[in-house]
Amino acid sequence: xxxxxxxxxxxxxxxxxxxxxxxxxxxxxxxxxxxxxxxxxxxxxxxxxxxxxxxxxxxxxxxxxxxxxxxxxxxxxxxxxxxxxxxxxxxx
Numbered sequence: 001x002x003x004x005x006x007x008x009x010x011x012x013x014x015x016x017x018x019x020x021x022x023x024x025x026x027x028x029x030x031x032x033x034x035x036x037x038x039x040x041x042x043x044x045x046x047x048x049x050x051x052x053x054x055x056x057x058x059x060x061x062x063x064x065x066x067x068x069x070x071x072x073x074x075x076x077x078x079x080x081x082x083x084x085x086x087x088x089x090x091x092x
Contacts, residue, residue: 012040027063035047040075043076067079067083
């Protein structure tokens with residue numbers, strides 16, 4: 001038997017945004033395509049194999065926020081902060 005231990009990546013920042021992350025995952029991803037684990041370093045490219053244009057459209061429809069391909073490189077928690085700031089700005 002191996003002495004190697006399985007460790008997961010840090011998820012401190014993601015954990016701080018758990019409610020928004022859950023909303024984001026439920027609105028943007030189909031049930032069968034939802035990621036199981038999202039670490040602080042994970043980007044959209046890390047958690048989806050879907051069509052970029054479809055993801056962009058779903059974010060636009062769900063949050064009224066337009067992103068571009070460059071946002072797929074950001075850690076998901078930074079994307080959530082961006083969406084949250086734009087969404088809040090639309091409400092005022």
